[in-house]
Amino acid sequence: MQLHRFFSVLLLSTSIFSLAKAQKPVKNKSNWPVIEKQMKPWTRWWWMGNAVDEQNLNLVLKKYADAGLGGVEITPIYGAKGFEKQYLQFLSPEWVNILRHTVNKANTLGLGVDMNTGTGWPFGGPQIKPENAATKLITQQYKLKAGEKLTETIKVKEAKQDFAQLQALTAYGNNGEVLNLLSKVEGDGSLNWSPGSGSWDIYAAFAGKTRQMVKRAAPGGEGFTLDHLDKNAVDVYLKRFSDAFGDKPQGVRSFFNDSYEVYGATWTPTFFQEFKKNRGYDLASHIKELTGKDSTNANIARLKSDYRETMDELLLHNFTQNWSNWAHQLKSVTKNQSHGSPGNLLDLYGAVDIPETETFGSSYFPIPGLRRDAGDIRNVDPDPIMSKFASSAAHTGGKKLASSETFTWLTEHFKTSFSQCKPEAEQLFLAGINHIFYHGTTNSPANVSWPGWLFYASVEMNLNNSLWPQAQGLNNYIARCQSILQSGKPDNELLIYWPIYDVWNKAKGLDMPLKVHDVDEWLHPTAFYKLSKELSKSGYSFDFASDRLLKQSTVNKALISTNATAAPYQVLIVPQCEMMSTETLDQMIKLASSGAKVIFQALPKDVPGLNNLEVRRKQLKASLAKLIFTDGADGIKQFKVGAGVILLANNVQKALNAIGINRETLTDSGLQFIRRKTTTGKYYYLVNHTAKDIDTELSLNEEGQVLIMDPQSSNVGLAAVRDKKVRVQLKSGESLFLKVGQNGTTKTPWVYLNKAAHSINLNQPWNLHFTEGGPELPADQQLAKLVSWTTLNDPKLQAFSGTGVYTSSFTLSSKTAKEYVLNLNEVDECARVWINGQEVGILWSIPFQARVGKYLKAGHNTIKIEVVNLMANRIRDMDIKKIQWRNYHEINFVNINYKDFDASGWNVMPSGLIGPVSITAFN
Template identity: 75%
Template sequence: MQTKRFLTLILIGISSLNLAKAQLPAKKMVSWPKVESQMKPWTRWWWMGNAVDDKNLDFVLQKYASAGLGGVEITPIYGAVGFENKYLQFLSPAWMDALHHTVKKANTLGMGVDMNTGTGWPFGGPQVKPEFAATKLIIQDYKVNAGEKLMEPIKVKEAKQDFAQIQAITAYGPNGETENLLSALQKDGTLSWSPKSGVWNIYAAFAGKTRQMVKRAAPGGEGFTLDHLDEKSVDVYLKRFTDSFRNKPQGIRSFFNDSYEVYGATWTPTFFAAFKENRGYDLSTHLKDLVSKDSTDENIARLKSDYRETMDELLLNNFTKNWTNWAHGLKSLTKNQSHGSPGNLLDLYGAVDIPETETFGSSSFKIPGLRRDAADIRNVDPDPVMSKFASSAAHTNGKTLVSSETFTWLTEHFKTSYSQCKPEAEALFLSGINHVFYHGTTNSPQDIPWPGWLFYASVEMNPNNSLWPHAQGLNHYIARCQSILQSGKADNELLIYWPVYDVWNKAKGLDMALKVHDVDEWLHPSPFYKLAKDLSKAGYAFDFASDRLLSRTKIANNLLQTAENAAPYKVLIIPACKLMSPETLNQIVKLANDGARVIFQELPKDVPGLNDLENRRVKLKSTLDKFGFTGDGKAVSVFKTGKGEIILAPNVQQALVQQHINRETLTDSGLQFIRRKKDAETFYYLVNHTAKNIDTYIAINATGKAVILDPQSGLIGSAAMQNNKVRVQIKSGETLFLNVSQAPMQNTVWTYLNTASSPINLNNPWTLHFTAGGPELPADQKLDKLTSWTDLKDPKLASFSGTGVYTTTFNLSVKSAKEYVLNLNQVDESARVWINGQEVGILWSIPFQARIGKYLKAGNNAVKVEVVNLMANRIRDMDLKKIQWRNYHEINFVNIDYKPFDASNWDVMPSGLIGAVTITPYN
């Protein structure tokens, strides 16, 4: 009996132990997410002249896929001279066959296909007859005395305005009277009206045409630019595609629209009606003010604000949403560059499936050794805050992807290295971008002599580029980064209101296109911009909100829920702004009543617009008067209302501290970051763009154990932690991911490079053998010292662009260190390394170092380094020899200043391995 009881107790104990084990968190092995096609970089793919055929399409798509591209975005443009017989007319049956072949082939290669809903840019083409073309407001003024009639007919004086339509005729009297004279206009243009007293000014408004044509149009895509503000015009435009597609899906993942560059399009024939319906008063009575040159009058500024708000509504509803609904009908998405539009960018980005920003020109980074030549720089620096308009629209609307046209005019042609690309892409990632599109790749048939067909504003991401053999280095890095940055949801704690009415409230000008190139005018001077920069530097993460977004935001668990699939926000911040609508203010109060925390940097002072002005001012003041703040009014004052509170704090960061909204102090080290959450995991993307190497323990707000993932090498390991801080070693120019989770980790321990021994210099002679490139392969070289191969005696080397392979050996007397790091020093421009026949990887960016301990052995070791250089030297040589290689229609080929391209005056660019190569042991 006792034995039986003993066995029962044993079984109960075992069962309890198993239950306890089952309740412990399962151990987790952190790994890179499976890379899907959308996680790889995609590229804008120019079809020059639509001169494409199945054989060449198959060939280049295979090349793209092998190099690690995830998809192509077809944009047809003008063609090369002399190949006109190979051109296909856009959307013709032959063109559609090429599209179908492309989609089928790309899909078999695991690639996706996007397509521009047009050719060149902006939208337009042969289906855009004058009545559907981009429209501008033309206002002419006349004078007439009492008792007299206007002698000249009211007709458009501007040339080539045969399709102009009269919209309004308004007379202004000497005492401020106005009179609508449209009904007095006769068929011959005369006016059957005369004033009874005084001198009257007559203003006639016409809907004229901008006459802008599609820029860089492809064959079959030429024509007028579309009237984006008119629904009927947009429907007519899209019908051409619907008919060509036979109203069936084409396998296009996403239809694309380039940045809004519809110049001078200030009107649409339905504008007066839309204005009266939405603003509540008759714009035709204000023609005089609408074209006024007075840049200081407050009422004119208010009128222009109302005009701009109406244009915003027309563009949002008649074009952006209309086009997106059309694409959805074809089982496709939309991808839109909303910047440059005359509207609220946050709403325009948010109305499409994939918001897309762009970078134009290059940024200045402090990374030692990173080349930035003054002659190769556009005077436009990409601005991370500008990029956050697109990412904010994605995050707040619960969208997974936010893309970027990337590297446009990064440097002068043929001088862009992958090392220069890397920090630019990282700046985008830090801004919330997670779907990079290269700008770009030109389709070029195999039989076109080197350098093939090229587009003038591109960094030439194509197989003819001498850097192409190492494209996988950059592409795999971006794919690893995006595999995490597309996972889960953005983890931003702050929602910052963008005061668009302060931007619109300007008396100068008419429409207001908010361009990437003009941020110093409409973005940089604002308190909103300064606040965003300060909060980012301090270590806060945030997104931007529009009035429309706030109007549909809800409160759940005292957090701001902007959309069903969006991550919630802890605090709403209203930066210092002058103007706010009573409706927005009331919605903010409602959010606070429902449990939100709202921080005003300053309270708004007035309402925007002109209609019912005094009543709306009373409404705004009435709401503000209910704010019963407690506090001294100098620092942080609090008004508790309902379940939440409204805080007034000129120093927003001070208010955040009091609200226990913690910043990420890791930015004090110089690191930049972005966070994402996936289930119970938090991911940190850490970037070192400082001039120093960083080796320190950093505090992070997420709790748990950290695993390090290196997106360049692919290495993963459990991080060292101390007092809830994580040790990171990040050299200048490097990045790391942290995976933070409460679950126990199974990953091996990350190998830190602690104590360095004396470097091993690779002093044995090197052999240099050229394997690919041109114009012809130079002879082999024996090198006692590594210098630019352009400095060697062979004259062929100064003009050579291609691949050179360096080989040498060195002796390692004993292999005893914990790790060994290879340092190639200066590489122009990328290197692929093998040690003892085993491939280490591609070292394509600064600092050109790699961990190689596992490849080394005691005794003699063989080193092989394959280096590719820029295209620049070969192009220079061709221009010196007057070899014709560029001959395209329209703009042909221009330099970074949009002048005719000529490389004959360039200096020879350094190439190859330069300086000492070392291997440093670490313990």
């Protein structure tokens, strides 16, 4: 009831927050939704040393808005050396005033402001004294034989544990006896007890301190990490913010919490009481099993499952919900990265207003020409199934936004192109994410020489990046995509149960933080993961459900409703799992009885946990005995109950077919998709991440008029439909939207590129003129042939990062074709194109092509191409010359492998327009 009440209160309270409520985007004549600020990409905004001032903030905020960003997320961190006099103390009156100025200035520019509820990470600071700091379980062992007295006092031996509290003292006899000796300990720590017979192992359990400090703290944010499991500690932590804000809203849209990185925090002082209340037995009697090295005993696995479930409850109620309630009182919402937490990620994501995932490292895409250097590859690729934990929590909770911290360590510093960003962002969109945050942008005053202040783990999405003049290309693409991906509601037919007890039921270890970096351990080996991957590849759409979510779910007209504002689901799927509580199984049966369709890949075998085990096993057995299946076709067993049905089938796809749940066959072409449902129809977002161009006719599960919408160019046109199949053309690396339904007044047909008529190679000489960048502008060049500008004679060009403008001309004998396509082929790294003085647009990703027919004329034509390259060559030159450009407190600057950064050994990166450039006519 407590959780259900929380969700009800949250549903009511969020209606007062303008950005938490579902907004219907206003339609304009172009068929694209009007772009609102939350549809644009936002960015993590590092305030180094809090060395910020109104003049510089005004300058950079204007440039962020002009480049197409929608908002900033303030995270104060350590500062640059030599600027200490400009530092502001976090949450001081001066700092709060500059926050207010930032919010006001951002609002005038149409930008939103989010704020980390802290500095660096995780939450902590000077207000967290040792009694409220992150806590760990410390155990010590003693041995006594009959008649012996313990000569030493029972006190913590570990250094720097002055605040450790003795919480349990348990003696284990050699005949299985267990005695609680806590009451026998005197005030000075001496034990007033001696065994009458046998040998005894005595375990002392202390609530000690991890002594973890805030990582990358800003001035005024230094201190111990808080005890997230303790409500009083969280209240103490948040009171500092309330006091600094005068308990008044600050105009912050959302308070943010980074991924849970509270290391070794295995305990809280109230753990024994909470465990006994929620699990029904005394954990103090099991200290030996809890902390022993046996990693195979089944009962120890059950004990630790109970321990982990208790941690989950403490983290959910005392931190996540508590923090969200506090933010709501300040008229703000919460945005949380729940991954890394020792709890049920779905519930922890679901307890906030904007669940947020993250990408760390780079994925492999077989797109021809897409650079992926061996030195950029980390040990674990971003996993779309992992991202679906956050989007599922948003979808099942009826929340509009699911966000992502995006592009962390996508490549080595200064080598990230927009072309590399695109498929990584698209993979997030396909996983249900619709609110991208760049990681990130470092605030840097104008008087700091190039490359300015930089954070050590970011793609440098800032004003000093040589790519910045063309950042609108990427930003506008993301905004168009998110304008649709935030429209209507998700359209996922399947709800897949996540068997958390199978994850928790491990005898190894103690707490179990479920990290993005450890998916190989806790996610990939599971039947849940394998089934999810298989269903996705086959063309099904789904979200994930926890035990808590199912408990509050209902059935309406045979559809499963997880929340009053969420889109309903057609079927619940239960992957093969060992452990399931009787309560969850009974709820699944109840949903089916109320009209739902439920598919079990296999029936659960056992109940989780240790308490009343045999009683609960009998209850599970009795519930399973109610499921009287009859054999059907294709090995599918069926049990009709009430108004619904339960199927048992190892092959889940066959069971889905049997009850008329159709997959989208378009995935057979290699395309990936996600759907959104609106009042007038559905949107399909299609992405081609294969190595081949795709020109095919697709069958869609939704019928109606089909509008093709290209998020890169913003072009729109009616699709060709034949025999209810829609023709689509997508080159490798491209994406588009299909709007299916009643599309209104659009009459213009989409122009398909059929067989090429002829091509013109733009092989006239090119003039190359450098307009901005450094370390100094190279001289103009005349090029008979396009090559990397780093191979030209001017030695300045190998060190140059910036903008070069290419101009040339060509002759078009006649203009008779239906469409003409400009192909730049190789571009390092991004290009803005003009033809005959008219801007074509920014070609920033593979394939570097654009439709240009409307800009061409018969006879003489001119072309101008402005190209920006990476920062890499200039940084390389600075390191070769040992020019000092990085000088920070705490951590200076590291490479992708967290070693000292040094670019002096890098190869020169190709730069400029490589081509060959051509224009192809299509009829």
